[in-house]
Amino acid sequence: MTTQPGTALIIGGTSDIGRSTALVYAEHGWKVILTARNDEEGLREVNHLLTASQAKAELCHLDILDTESFGPFINSLDTLPNTVVCVVGMLPTQSRAVADTAYASLSLRTNFEGPAILLGMLADRFEKRGTGTIVGVSSVAGNRGRASNYVYGSAKAGLTAFLSGLRGRLWHSGVRVVTVMPGFVRTRMTDGMKLSPFLTAEPDEVAEAIYEAAELRHRDIIYVRRSWRLVMGVIAAMPEGVFKRVKF
Amino acid sequence: MELSGWGRYPRHSSNVVSPGSPRELAMLQRHIPTYVARGNGRSYGDAGIGAGVTLDMRRFDRMKGFDETSGLLTVEAGVLLADLIDRFLPRGFFPAVVPGTRFVTIGGMIAADVHGKNHHWVGGFGDHVEALKLMFPSGQTVRCSRDENSDLFKATIGGMGLTGTIVEATIRLIKVETGWMGQNTVRAENILSAVQLLTANEGASYAVAWVDCLSKGNALGRSLVYLGEHVSLDALQERKPGAPIYPNTRGRGIAVPLDAPGFLLNRHSIRAFNALRYARARTKDELVTWQSYFFPLDGLDQWNRLYGRRGFLQYQFVLPHQTASRVLPEIMGEIATSGNPSFLAVLKTLGKGGGQLSFPMPGVTLALDFPISDSIFSLLDRLDRLVVEGGGRLYLAKDARQRPETFEAGYPNLSIFRQQRRAIGAEGRLASMLSKRIAV
Numbered sequence: 001m002t003t004q005p006g007t008a009l010i011i012g013g014t015s016d017i018g019r020s021t022a023l024v025y026a027e028h029g030w031k032v033i034l035t036a037r038n039d040e041e042g043l044r045e046v047n048h049l050l051t052a053s054q055a056k057a058e059l060c061h062l063d064i065l066d067t068e069s070f071g072p073f074i075n076s077l078d079t080l081p082n083t084v085v086c087v088v089g090m091l092p093t094q095s096r097a098v099a100d101t102a103y104a105s106l107s108l109r110t111n112f113e114g115p116a117i118l119l120g121m122l123a124d125r126f127e128k129r130g131t132g133t134i135v136g137v138s139s140v141a142g143n144r145g146r147a148s149n150y151v152y153g154s155a156k157a158g159l160t161a162f163l164s165g166l167r168g169r170l171w172h173s174g175v176r177v178v179t180v181m182p183g184f185v186r187t188r189m190t191d192g193m194k195l196s197p198f199l200t201a202e203p204d205e206v207a208e209a210i211y212e213a214a215e216l217r218h219r220d221i222i223y224v225r226r227s228w229r230l231v232m233g234v235i236a237a238m239p240e241g242v243f244k245r246v247k248f
Numbered sequence: 249m250e251l252s253g254w255g256r257y258p259r260h261s262s263n264v265v266s267p268g269s270p271r272e273l274a275m276l277q278r279h280i281p282t283y284v285a286r287g288n289g290r291s292y293g294d295a296g297i298g299a300g301v302t303l304d305m306r307r308f309d310r311m312k313g314f315d316e317t318s319g320l321l322t323v324e325a326g327v328l329l330a331d332l333i334d335r336f337l338p339r340g341f342f343p344a345v346v347p348g349t350r351f352v353t354i355g356g357m358i359a360a361d362v363h364g365k366n367h368h369w370v371g372g373f374g375d376h377v378e379a380l381k382l383m384f385p386s387g388q389t390v391r392c393s394r395d396e397n398s399d400l401f402k403a404t405i406g407g408m409g410l411t412g413t414i415v416e417a418t419i420r421l422i423k424v425e426t427g428w429m430g431q432n433t434v435r436a437e438n439i440l441s442a443v444q445l446l447t448a449n450e451g452a453s454y455a456v457a458w459v460d461c462l463s464k465g466n467a468l469g470r471s472l473v474y475l476g477e478h479v480s481l482d483a484l485q486e487r488k489p490g491a492p493i494y495p496n497t498r499g500r501g502i503a504v505p506l507d508a509p510g511f512l513l514n515r516h517s518i519r520a521f522n523a524l525r526y527a528r529a530r531t532k533d534e535l536v537t538w539q540s541y542f543f544p545l546d547g548l549d550q551w552n553r554l555y556g557r558r559g560f561l562q563y564q565f566v567l568p569h570q571t572a573s574r575v576l577p578e579i580m581g582e583i584a585t586s587g588n589p590s591f592l593a594v595l596k597t598l599g600k601g602g603g604q605l606s607f608p609m610p611g612v613t614l615a616l617d618f619p620i621s622d623s624i625f626s627l628l629d630r631l632d633r634l635v636v637e638g639g640g641r642l643y644l645a646k647d648a649r650q651r652p653e654t655f656e657a658g659y660p661n662l663s664i665f666r667q668q669r670r671a672i673g674a675e676g677r678l679a680s681m682l683s684k685r686i687a688v
Contacts, residue, residue, distance in 0.1 A: 041269060044310045044324075051311035051321075052335045188268065 005029035006082030011062065011118065014041040016187035017137060018087040019048075020207035025083075026055035028211065033081060035062035035073075064088045064114035065106075070121055083214055084122050085135040086115045089156075091189045097151035104151050111155035116162045123166055126175040135178045135214050136163045137206075140223070143232045146248060167220060178214050179221045182206045183228040201225050251302060254552050255292035256559030257620050257648055260681050262297050266304040270415055274387035276303065277413065284680040285413045287356030288328060290349055292562040293648030294681035295360070295408050303413065305355055311335070312416065319421040320378055325355025325414045330546075337538070338494045341421040342478075344376040348594075350543050355414040360645035361406030361606040364542075365454035365476065367598045374405030374602040376420045382412035385677040389415065403668040405603030408644055410678050410688060411668055427494040428479040429454075429541040432533050435526070439469025439580050439595075440573055443612055446473060446597045447569075453477045454541075459593035460522040461583055461616065462515060469580045471595060472529045476541055488535055495537045515589040555619045562646035563628055564607075564615035565635045566598055572612040575638035579631055583616070586627045590616040604661040604668075607643040615646065625649060644682060655686040662688075 008025040012018045013034030022032045026049050034049070034057065036042025042059045049057040062073055074080075092107040119134055126132030141149055142156030160179055167177035184190060184200040201209075201224045213219040223229045238246070252259040265280075267273040277283070282300035289296055296302070308326035315321075319341060323332065330350040332343065347362040356362075361374040370376075379393035382404060390412075392401040403411045432452075436442035442457045449455050454476035463470050484491060545551050552560070567575050583590065594615045598608040607613075618624045632654045635642065641658025642650050656662060666688070669675050682688075 040271070044269075044312075047312050048310040051314050051323075052331075054339075191266075 005031075007031045007033065007079060009033045009035070009077070009081035009084040009122075011035050011064070011084065011086040011115070012088035013059075014038065014045055015087050015089070016189075016203040017182065017185060017206050018085075019045055020203040021085055021087060021210050022049055022057070023053060024204075024207040024211045026053035026057065028215070029055065030083075031056040031058075033058045033060055033077070035060045037061070037063045064118070065109055067114060067117050070118050074121060074125065080125050080129060080132075081122075082131070083133040083135065084119065085137070085210060085214070086119055087137045088115055089137065089139075089189070091149075092152055094149050094151060107151055108155045111152065112158040112162075115159055119163070120166070123170060123175065123177075127170055127173045130174045132175045133178065133214050134163075134166065134175065135180060135210055137180045137182060137210075138163065140181050140183055140228055140232050144235050144243070147244075148248065176214075176218060178210075178219060180206070180210055180213065181221065181223045181228060181232075183223065183225045185224075198227055199225055199231065251286075251289075251297045252559065253292045253294060253296055253648070254290050255562055255617075255646075255648060256552055256555070256557075257561060258294055258681070260294065260297050262300065262302045262681075264302045264304050266307055268307045270308075270383070270389070273303070273308075273383060273413065273415065274389075277383060277385055278387045282677055282679045284678060284683070285325075285355065285359075285409045287326065287353030287359075288351055290352045290356065291360060291645040293646060294685065295645055295647075296356070297681040299679040299681055299684050305353060305413070308355070308415065319423065320418055321421055322416065322418040323354055324416050325353060325358075327354050328352070329354065329357065333538075336421060337424070337427055340423055340425065342424045342538070343373075344370055344420060344422045345373040346542050347373075348543065349546055351546065354417055354419065355409075358405060358414055358417055359407060359409045361601065361603050361608075362645070363596075363598060363608055365456040365474075365596060367596065367608055368450050368455070369453075369599065371599060372406070372602050372606060372608055373419075374606065377405065378418040378420055380404065380414055380418070381416040383415050384412050384672050384674070386673060399664075400668060400672070402602070403604050403665055406601065406606035406644075407603060407665065408605065408682065408688075409680065410683055411665075411674060412672060412678070424478045425481040425493075426479050426484045427538045428484050428488070428491070428535050429538060430477045430479050430483070430533065431536050431541060432475040433529055434473045434475070435529055436471040436473055438467055439471065439576050442469065442471035442473060442595055443572060443576065443597075445471075446595065446612070449473070449475055450597065455596065457595040458525075459580075459595050459614070460526055461580065461590040461593045462519045462522055463526075464584050468577060468584060470526060472526065479535060484535070496539065515587055518589040518591050521591075555617075558620040560617050560619045561624060561628065561648055562615065562617045562643075563631065564613060564643040564646045565631070565640050566607060566609055566611050566613040566643070567635065567638045567640040568609060568611040571638035571640070575634055575640070576612065576614065579614070579634055582627070582630060582634070586623065588618050588621065588624055588627055590618055592617050604665045605644065605659055607641065607645070609641070611640070613643075615643075644686075647682065647686075650686060652685075652687040655688075 014036045046059040090110045097104040138160045139156040141153035142160045163179045184195045209224045213222045280301045284298040285303045286296040305326040308324035312322040345364045357373045361372040363372045452475040457471040457473045459471045601608040636657045
């Protein structure tokens, strides 16, 4: 079962995963609309897409923290996209997020509030139309709050729960919701971190997995590296009494 | 962190910074006292190691625009040649000049003014650069081309990143009808007949000779000469009906998983390999893919590990035609008697160089590689003297050990180049371990 090429809206089109995802959709003949907060960076990506893939591509300015702008942004789109992929996110430094409330709030809003509200608004439009695919890139960090990154993890947990609920609400209306758990990805966000090669994916790999799950195989939840399923299964099975003592 | 070139010798510690945008690059350059830009680290010696800081340019990997009619492509400097070919070969375009690996950045190709197997008639990569954007240590960006800031343009082609950081370039691609090459193999009994064959075949689009460096006597430098042409669509359909027009553009091949023991490539194993290769070669005309013609070693990821932990030295020199026939056999003899094995030895003819420090000059070039050993340095010092005395020079992108005197003797435009550096405030600010070693 394959989808005919349509229009894909990539929210967070200048992130490493966003760039790769845009290119994969473009290569499959889709028109791509990228959003970026930094217009200069957005222009670099759109030019790259146009040059490297010969696909149609457009740039829209969007700041995920500016929830007021979401309505006008959606209305400004020439056509409602067939698929939206939201890859917006920031990985805060846990110690700073504990000490600095403004910083913690920025992370919660970037990772949860903004994406949830925007995807919720697009979901309403998709529901009215009766078709569409919503892809949210969440994180295994949201499966269980760990001492070392729970400010990030809790926001992603919120996003995962939001996507799960949205999927339940929309499944009979013809709108699909896909939750993507990339695990570790070699990107700017994880630059400098020591990552296990077995658990770490390249951005291209995540992009291919997104396209496959959203457009070819119609999956609900995907773990880009399967090994993460096992890791998270073990983590989920630990009794809280043990879990709270484990340092990782 | 510890950095080295592809030869894994020498190794120096340098702070590596990876700017993500022109804005970030400008800010970094203003604040870092001395640095040089690095591409994908495929120069062999110390050219891509900053004295102080190394600016990793690989995040400048966006393509900017392409014009089908003129074949002009504008890209950021960190775009890999491999990605460029992946994107444009299926559209019928190919770079006018490619080096022996496609895992190089466009910026690196310009900085080294790399040459291919077609230098004798199309020149170096720099000759197909239409314009480039260069960032000075001050953070200021200038455009240069043959009409605009032309002196700076000529200093930057082959300038090893020492005249500013190349940020963006517009290059000309050529049209090809297929991704196949017609390859003709011809045997040459010794080094001089190989040179003759190459010179006699200057009408061929691509020409290169593989040389057996361990044969002696009359067979000194016996060679296999490979001549190549892009294959037309008609010829492909006639000779290989049903073959894909643009074969396998993706994939990196198999990887060498770990450092080979240092003794793997020794004079006996190489002698056996060379004898077999030469004996099995027949004069023939065949169709091969672009990958196997241009980038045979790319099929073996991290092949530099075959030389073991100590690394290896590349030694590539060029000699003018007038002295080549005299000096080449001397050099080959010196190598053969020293017993230092060169696994790869590649002979080509070159034309005029495009930049002030471009390596090519009309003549003959030989590229050799030697595993690091205690005796190799004195052998190469002896070869340096023969090269200088023959009016030749060494390729900076491969060099890891030449002395300033050798460099100065080979590059007569050095003083103009230094003036350019002074004019843009690069002196003392833009420095690599190479530029310090050879006193640019």
